[in-house]
Amino acid sequence: ELVLKVRVQNLRDNDFIEIELDRQELTYQDLLRVSCCELGINPEQVEKIRKLPNTLLRKDVARLQDFQELELVLMRSESSPFLNNAAVLMEQPCYNSRASKLTY
Numbered sequence: 238e239l240v241l242k243v244r245v246q247n248l249r250d251n252d253f254i255e256i257e258l259d260r261q262e263l264t265y266q267d268l269l270r271v272s273c274c275e276l277g278i279n280p281e282q283v284e285k286i287r288k289l290p291n292t293l294l295r296k297d298v299a300r301l302q303d304f305q306e307l308e309l310v311l312m313r314s315e316s317s318p319f320l321n322n323a324a325v326l327m328e329q330p331c332y333n334s335r336a337s338k339l340t341y
Contacts, residue, residue, distance in 0.1 A: 239263060242306045243272045246287070253306060265296045272309060284312045 239260050242253035256275050258267060265286075273280045286294040289306040 239301060240303050241268075241301060242304055243276065244306075244308055245276055245278065246308045246310045255304075263299055263301070265294070265298050268294075268298050268307075272307070276309065278309070278311070282311045283309050285310045 238257045241256050241258065243256050244251060244253045254275055256271050258271060269280050269283060269286065272286075273283065287308045287310055288294050288301070289308055294307065
């Protein structure tokens with residue numbers, strides 16, 4: 238078996254869970270199915286799978302090694318229960334006009 242660490246991107250709880258996949262049946266669809274089942278999300282919500290830190294995982298998953306960290310990137314949806322405040326705040330301007338006024 239292949240043991241991988243998987244999480245959903247931009248959740249407050251950014252812990253990984255470990256999933257196990259049969260090396261003989263290691264496909265992108267199996268990875269997606271098992272990951273979504275373990276995380277309790279719909280596979281149709283997943284836009285892409287990222288091998289951390291910055292590699293887009295494509296159809297060939299046979300090169301994955303034990304304990305590699307993967308992240309499921311979900312499609313943007315206003316009705317998604319996985320859309321958290323941190324993701325919303327990251328899209329808003331971070332300029333604070335009161336903090337920019339210095340007192341001398």
